[in-house]
Amino acid sequence: MDFGYTQDQEELRQEVRAFIDGNVSQGLLDEMEGGEEGGRGPEYRELVQKVADKGWIGISWPKEYGGQSGSRIDQYIVEEEFMRRGIAVGGAGSGAPAILAAGTEEQKEYFIPGMIRGEIIFALGFTEPQAGADLAGLQCRAVRDGDDFVVNGQKMYTSAAHYASHIYMMCRTDPDAPRHRGISIFLIPMDTPGITVRPLWTIQSDPPAPMGTTYGMVRTNETFFENVRIPASCMLGEENGGWYVGAMGLNLDRVGASRYLISVRRDEDIVNWVKENDFAGNSPADNPAVRDKLAELWTEAQVCRLMTMRSMSLVNRGDTFTYEGSAEKVWAPEHGVKTTEAISQILGPYAQLLRGSEEAIEDGLYAHNLMGSFQSGINHGSVQIMRDQMARRGLGMPRG
Ligand SMILES: Cc1cc2nc3c(=O)[nH]c(=O)nc-3n(C[C@H](O)[C@H](O)[C@H](O)COP(=O)(O)OP(=O)(O)OC[C@H]3O[C@@H](n4cnc5c(N)ncnc54)[C@H](O)[C@@H]3O)c2cc1C
Structure with missing residues (x-):
């Protein structure tokens, strides 16, 4: 087995790096950090x-919908290089895998090219005030009325809702069916009358986390739906079959560079820092305890990398992908917590000062990373729920 990249893939990586150097200006980074539009x-x-x-968004998506029908690894390389600079461009996390798998021809022709052009951005509307980890308890209702559905309810943590063009949401369409079987998914334009978005400011908002912070989002939202009338054609997949489409989509959206980088970037940060800095002539890089800890964390980060590569290999081949994304979703955030805690211990109290403090190290990056690492164990499916999925789907154990 060869764990390296091919010559073509290495060349693609160099090309992407050169493109980023030539096109990512300080103005863009400032806009991304403070922008009202997320x-x-x-x-x-x-x-x-x-x-x-350049043909770099959705490289693995089919040509007939504007993609390249290319390799998932190539797509990963592009995502990885941009994410290292703190910039997300298409690909994983977009909602595209679910639309490609369960959408009608019309939906694929409309949404996938729109996503590639960056004109269509989805907010994810799954969580509700009473339905987070226990998502199947969701109550937001969509009631059929002729050729339409009428949606009423509330969604929580709809992170991109203040700038998204659409929301990809789960609603209850049959309240009498068993919980998992009465749910459908809808793709709803955010400018539909009856939708209200209100900000929820996160722990990273005051002071605002620096660019590149682990889960540094300063704002998420709550979104309210009041008699929102939508055509039945907004439904993704079969009526009352939304649970399975949603689970499959979430799972596939976890594959990619962002999960891997949550942990690996933090290891790189601290290794670079201890190599380049010292405390009054004492370099932490010379301290055996520090060296030992960093080697341990680095080794664990490589496990995360291998898990990501395995997931991409399965997806690339079209093989069944069930619990592997959940395993990554446990390993990477928990490794992120370990790493940021270790950094805090190695660098001492100054690493706990937030941005704006005169004595903060790297403008508070490490303190914000520590807070963000705990968030990343909860969002997009908490690690406890991921463990449960691994037990059931991976090990064949009964539902807990
Ligand atoms: C910053 C941020 C952004 C988010 N963005 C989005 C988004 O864009 N769209 C969206 O739909 N959702 C989003 N979420 C919601 C996220 O998916 C939920 O927070 C998550 O599913 C947990 O739900 P909850 O917050 O209601 O916690 P709860 O369900 O109340 O759970 C609290 C804790 O108890 C644990 N727990 C609960 N039940 C069990 C059980 N049976 N066994 C073991 N442990 C259990 C959970 O693992 C968790 O640690 C976001 C969350 C955060 C923090």
């Missing part, structure tokens, strides 16, 4: 258009 202002949109023109 960092997706005019400069960001211009960048996405250029990346799309």
